[in-house]
Amino acid sequence: MTTAAGCSTSAANVANVDTESGQSDVLIGDEDLYDDLKIQDIKTRNAETSGFLEVQATLVNLDDDTIRFEYEFEWFDESGFELQSHTEHWNPKIIYGHQRLPIKGTAPDGRAKSFKLAVRRPQEVK
Amino acid sequence: MKTTRKGFGLALTFALLAIAGCGGQQVTYEDEEAVETLTEDFGSTDVQMMAEEMIDDMNSHPAIQAFQNETKEGQRLIVLLSKVRNKTSEHIDMRNVMNSIRNGLIRSGRFRFAADKERRQDILDEIEYMESGAVDPKQAKAFGKQVGADVFFSGELTSIDKKRDGKRIIHYKLTLMLESIELAEIVWINEKEIRKKRA
Numbered sequence: 001m002t003t004a005a006g007c008s009t010s011a012a013n014v015a016n017v018d019t020e021s022g023q024s025d026v027l028i029g030d031e032d033l034y035d036d037l038k039i040q041d042i043k044t045r046n047a048e049t050s051g052f053l054e055v056q057a058t059l060v061n062l063d064d065d066t067i068r069f070e071y072e073f074e075w076f077d078e079s080g081f082e083l084q085s086h087t088e089h090w091n092p093k094i095i096y097g098h099q100r101l102p103i104k105g106t107a108p109d110g111r112a113k114s115f116k117l118a119v120r121r122p123q124e125v126k
Numbered sequence: 127m128k129t130t131r132k133g134f135g136l137a138l139t140f141a142l143l144a145i146a147g148c149g150g151q152q153v154t155y156e157d158e159e160a161v162e163t164l165t166e167d168f169g170s171t172d173v174q175m176m177a178e179e180m181i182d183d184m185n186s187h188p189a190i191q192a193f194q195n196e197t198k199e200g201q202r203l204i205v206l207l208s209k210v211r212n213k214t215s216e217h218i219d220m221r222n223v224m225n226s227i228r229n230g231l232i233r234s235g236r237f238r239f240a241a242d243k244e245r246r247q248d249i250l251d252e253i254e255y256m257e258s259g260a261v262d263p264k265q266a267k268a269f270g271k272q273v274g275a276d277v278f279f280s281g282e283l284t285s286i287d288k289k290r291d292g293k294r295i296i297h298y299k300l301t302l303m304l305e306s307i308e309l310a311e312i313v314w315i316n317e318k319e320i321r322k323k324r325a
C-alpha cells in the first residue's frame with residue numbers, strides 16, 4: 001500500500017511529518033546552513049514490492065552559491081527504538097545555487113515506522 | 127675529542143626526542159559514520175555509499191519482484207555470491223564490499239543466501255561426522271537438504287583515474303548483477319558511480 005504525507009514546519013530548521021506510527025523529523029543541524037537551505041517537501045510511502053518505508057525530502061538552495069552538505073537517515077521501529085543499520089553513514093552531497101534536490105532514503109527492513117533525516121555542513125574525518 | 131663527544135651526545139638526544147615524538151602521536155576514535163577524506167583512494171565512505179544504494183535498489187526493484195513471482199511463486203530468492211572483480215589499479219578488498227551488501231540484504235529479510243562455495247567442504251565434512259554415529263541421531267543433520275541457489279550475485283569495480291599538475295580526479299563505478307542460474311538471464315543490474323577530486 002502506498003501512502004503519502006505532507007509536512008509541517010515547527011522551527012526554522014526542523015520539519016515534521018506524521019508517518020504510520022510516530023512522528024518523523026527532517027533536521028538541518030547548522031544554524032548558518034538553514035539560512036540557505038530550505039526543506040520544501042517531504043513524501044513518505046511504503047514501497048510497493050517490499051513494503052519498506054521510503055522517504056523523499058526535497059531541499060532547496062535559496063542562495064546563488066553551491067553548497068556542500070552531508071545527510072544521514074536514522075530509522076525507528078513502532079516503539080521508537082532505533083533500528084541498527086550497518087550501512088548507516090553521512091552522505092556527502094552538492095546542491096547548486098537555487099537547485100531543488102530530492103534526497104531519498106529507504107528503511108533497512110520492514111520494522112521501520114518513522115525516521116529522522118539530519119542535514120549538516122561537511123564534517124569530514126581527514 | 128671532547129667536542130666530538132659533545133656533538134655525538136647532542137645528536138643522540140635529538141634522535142631519542144624524535145623517536146619519543148613518533149611514539150607520542152595522538153590517537154583518537156572517530157565516528158565510523160562520518161565522511162572520510164584522508165586520501166582520494168577508495169575508502170570506507172565509498173563502501174558505505176555503494177552498499178547502501180545497492181541494498182536499497184535490490185530490496186525494492188520491481189524486476190526482482192517480478193522474477194520472484196514468475197519463478198518462485200513469490201518466495202524469496204536464494205542467492206549465491208559469485209565472482210567480484212576489482213578492475214581498478216588499487217588494491218581493494220572486493221569481498222569486504224560484497225559482504226557489506228550481503229549483510230544488508232540478509233538483514234532486510236528480503237533475500238536468502240546460499241553458503242559460499244569455499245564453505246561447502248566444511249559443511250559436508252560436518253554432515254559426514256554427524257552421520258558417523260557419534261552425534262545424537264535426533265540432532266544429526268542429513269544430506270540432501272541444502273538450499274539450491276536461484277541466482278548468481280556478481281559484479282565488478284572499475285575506475286578512470288586522471289592526474290594533472292598535482293590534481294587528480296578518480297571516477298569509480300561499481301556494477302552488480304543477479305543472473306538466473308536456470309535461465310542464464312540477467313534478472314537485475316545496477317551501477318553506482320562516485321567521483322572524487324584531489325585539488
